Amino acid sequence: MVNQLQKLAAFGSLSKAAVEKISAYVSVVNYPKGSILIHSDKIESNFYILESGIARAYSDGENQQITFWFGQSGSILFSFNSYINNKPGYENIELLEDSVLIQINTKHLFLLYNEDLEIANWGRKIAEQELIATERRLIDRSFKGAAERYKDFLTQSPELIKRVALKHISSYLGVTQVTLSRIRAAVK
Secondary structure (H helix, E strand, C coil): HHHHHHHCCCCCCCHHHHHHHHCCCCCEEEECCCCCCCCCCCCCCCCEEECCCCCCEEEEEECCEEEEEEEEECCCHHHHHHHHCCCCCCCEECCCEEEEEEEEEEHHCCCCCCCHHHHHHHHHHHHHHHHHHHHHHHHHHHHCHHHHHHHHHHHCCHHHHHHHHHHHHHHHCCCCCCHHHHHHHHHC
């Protein structure tokens, strides 16, 4: 459990006492590849940190799933709308590999926020970091071409190319698989 708690502390400086308070509510869970951890249109009651494995967030379009995020070891997995507003979320989060996760029930987390300012600030920092990452993806998607987004993807997450299906990567980049193949050939 020590490694898991160190990962919790990594999202913001937490004292040993704060980590110990959180640890009382933490469990380690294992899910197989293909599990849908977060469901759209459902209020989700858990907050996760991905210890090992890969996840993707997607929404269902008319005739396709649109991937808009990938998570790796250390990533936070939660539904923003459930977490902030206690309402159903918009996204699904699927595990693309067998995964080990740190799980905290959000009710317990919010109790800790109310009891401990240090933990509340830690939670705020996590939400801020996720908001900044979301904003960066939106800006990149709006202003960069597909080839540039692919090069950024390679630079930021080179291991995902080998571990994630190309259909998910092409969806994430907003291109067809044929276009992705052309971009990959040109980049080599």
